[in-house]
Amino acid sequence: MTSFYRIARLLVNLFLLAFAALTLTPMVWLLAATLKSPDDLFSYTFFAPRISTFNFRDLFSTVPFHRYMVNSVFVASTMVMVQLFFSSLAGFALAKYDFKGKKPIMILMLSTMMLPSQVLMAPLYELIYRMGLVDSYAGLVVPGAVSVFGIFLFRQSILQVPDELLHAARIDGCSEFRIYWDIVMPVSRPMIGAFCLISFMGTWNSFLWPQIILHKTERFTLPIALNQLVGLYQQQYGTLMAGTFLSVLPVIILFMLLQKEFIAGLTAGAVKG
Numbered sequence: 001m002t003s004f005y006r007i008a009r010l011l012v013n014l015f016l017l018a019f020a021a022l023t024l025t026p027m028v029w030l031l032a033a034t035l036k037s038p039d040d041l042f043s044y045t046f047f048a049p050r051i052s053t054f055n056f057r058d059l060f061s062t063v064p065f066h067r068y069m070v071n072s073v074f075v076a077s078t079m080v081m082v083q084l085f086f087s088s089l090a091g092f093a094l095a096k097y098d099f100k101g102k103k104p105i106m107i108l109m110l111s112t113m114m115l116p117s118q119v120l121m122a123p124l125y126e127l128i129y130r131m132g133l134v135d136s137y138a139g140l141v142v143p144g145a146v147s148v149f150g151i152f153l154f155r156q157s158i159l160q161v162p163d164e165l166l167h168a169a170r171i172d173g174c175s176e177f178r179i180y181w182d183i184v185m186p187v188s189r190p191m192i193g194a195f196c197l198i199s200f201m202g203t204w205n206s207f208l209w210p211q212i213i214l215h216k217t218e219r220f221t222l223p224i225a226l227n228q229l230v231g232l233y234q235q236q237y238g239t240l241m242a243g244t245f246l247s248v249l250p251v252i253i254l255f256m257l258l259q260k261e262f263i264a265g266l267t268a269g270a271v272k273g
Contacts, residue, residue, distance in 0.1 A: 154195070
């Protein structure tokens, strides 16, 4: 039986290794494309015999790519902090307080997740226009300041915090906000990591709403800037691949840093007892 389990484990590991290699193939091809010269781009499937940095030099000389990178980092980081604060605060209220209309509010909130975001863009744009937030970063952050998905995630995570711990804190004289900040948030650290990663990726890859709101070139985020690299009559594919690779790199680094919290946060509440 021991040998059987060893063989089965070996087969499973081989299958997972092959699946991982298949999943990483597009990323390897993207990296190989960025290191090719324009003459070698369509001549070799993966890496060419000679490595060229022409695509990166052309990218930074064609557009102010560093400016677009800073814009995306600023918008994504601001959105993560704002959504984290409001979503965790609302999740704490829904998890640990009893008040009239609690269930209908939760049902209404969850039902809004079934609405496609494109349906709300026209009235949302009119609202942002009347508020004078068009062509500003506030016009990107304010509409997404509260995440219903984040509220639901934090509610499920905070439900696991023992009520006795909160009662003990109240006896010691802690205010409700201090209980939230000093007790609930540290306990919910895995969910914080998971939500930060999900929120950052969603904001970082957002294209349609920033394309509608932002007008001035110097305020563009990376998805809009990459779209500007698509020419009408000709296309520098190598330059576009270099920009795409640099735009994906921060998300990969963030995932590597938060992967433990991401897995732990998504599995929080899966097992009771």
